[in-house]
Amino acid sequence: MRSIFHEDWCKKCTEVMDIKKKQLYMLPVLVDHYVSHNDAEYFKKNLIKVDKKADIPAGYYACGIYAYHCPECDYKCVKLSIFLPVRDQEKYEDTIYFENGEMDDFIYNLDIASNY
Numbered sequence: 001m002r003s004i005f006h007e008d009w010c011k012k013c014t015e016v017m018d019i020k021k022k023q024l025y026m027l028p029v030l031v032d033h034y035v036s037h038n039d040a041e042y043f044k045k046n047l048i049k050v051d052k053k054a055d056i057p058a059g060y061y062a063c064g065i066y067a068y069h070c071p072e073c074d075y076k077c078v079k080l081s082i083f084l085p086v087r088d089q090e091k092y093e094d095t096i097y098f099e100n101g102e103m104d105d106f107i108y109n110l111d112i113a114s115n116y
Contacts, residue, residue: 007079010070017075021067021107025049026056031084034061036094040102043080047106053085061093067107078103 010017025047027034037043047063056062064081080103082094 008068010073010075012075013070013073015070015072017068017070019066020069021065023049023065024053025063025065027061027063027082029061031059034082034093038096040098043103044106056085065103065107076101078107
């Protein structure tokens with residue numbers, strides 16, 4: 001129950017999870033055209049790696065990816081936070097969790113530095 005209030009707490013044992021990888025991406029989707037997707041393949045095909053928010057053209061969505069690991073029970077998940085960068089704010093559109101390794105090949109086979 002506790003873990004629903006903190007995104008970095010393990011949903012199985014409620015310990016604080018480690019962030020193993022994080023990276024910022026751009027989605028080639030313009031404002032007001034975002035459609036929620038729960039398919040990892042959609043994101044693997046469409047995410048474009050960027051180094052910083054300033055690299056995302058105005059009006060395009062961004063996606064922050066966080067790969068979490070619980071050191072206590074070995075639970076792993078990947079969180080995708082979809083948002084629209086507007087000035088100095090992030091207007092969040094969607095948060096998607098992948099808990100069955102669907103994004104592991106994308107995350108761990110690419111060199112994604114922690115720039116986000």
